[in-house]
Amino acid sequence: MNHYLILLCTLLAGFAGMEGIAWLTHKYIMHGPLWNLHRDHHRKDEGQFLEKNDFFFLIFAIPGIALFLLGTIYKSFPVIGLASGITLYGFTYFMVHDVFVHQRFKWFRNSNHPYLRALRRAHKIHHKHLGKEQGECFGMLFFPGKYFREVSNKHKNEVHVPGDRY
Numbered sequence: 001m002n003h004y005l006i007l008l009c010t011l012l013a014g015f016a017g018m019e020g021i022a023w024l025t026h027k028y029i030m031h032g033p034l035w036n037l038h039r040d041h042h043r044k045d046e047g048q049f050l051e052k053n054d055f056f057f058l059i060f061a062i063p064g065i066a067l068f069l070l071g072t073i074y075k076s077f078p079v080i081g082l083a084s085g086i087t088l089y090g091f092t093y094f095m096v097h098d099v100f101v102h103q104r105f106k107w108f109r110n111s112n113h114p115y116l117r118a119l120r121r122a123h124k125i126h127h128k129h130l131g132k133e134q135g136e137c138f139g140m141l142f143f144p145g146k147y148f149r150e151v152s153n154k155h156k157n158e159v160h161v162p163g164d165r166y
Contacts, residue, residue, distance in 0.1 A: 007081040014085020015092075019141055022060075022093070026138040030056065035132040042130050049104070060090055093140055097123075118148040 030038040030053075041053035064086035071079030098104045100111065101123045122143035129135045137143050 003077045006077045007084070010078045010081025011085040011088065014082040015089045016085075018086055018089035019139055022089075023139040023142075027135070031132040031135055031138075039132070042127060057090070057094075060086075060093075064090065096140055114148065114152050117151040119143060121151055122147040 037052045037055055039053075040048070040051045044051065064083050067079050067083035067086065070076070071081075071083055096119070100108050100116070101120055103109065119141070122137040125147070126135060126137040137147075
């Protein structure tokens with residue numbers, strides 16, 4: 001099989017697998033034994049830019065770095081592809097979670113696509129619980145369909161003036 005096809009397939013598998021790993025880690029580790037690092041993400045102080053929760057960025061980067069190192073040493077396209085998928089997921093996580101959802105950087109403020117509105121809504125529901133118990137919506141890119149239906153139904157019931165952004 002072509003090395004680039006192997007690279008692409010393992011990249012996609014690594015990216016998709018990370019959504020499951022992120023969900024499991026968020027639910028059972030961040031809202032479990034490492035709650036002390038994640039707590040300030042749910043109870044953020046005003047004006048605080050960095051959080052203890054940001055250490056998870058480093059924790060999640062270690063497997064990608066290690067796989068890049070191993071893949072390079074052993075010239076393994078599947079391992080480099082997997083490392084690339086993990087790294088691409090990390091970048092996507094930063095852009096979606098930190099930039100788009102939490103607006104840590106003031107980019108993409110007026111995005112109004114139904115999927116993006118539903119994603120933001122699901123994450124808002126996750127943050128309504130200030131404690132580590134009773135949480136919901138632990139994933140990043142995938143969330144229960146009810147949030148998509150909520151924003152779609154709300155969108156249908158709104159009256160739009162021609163030329164207005166909706």
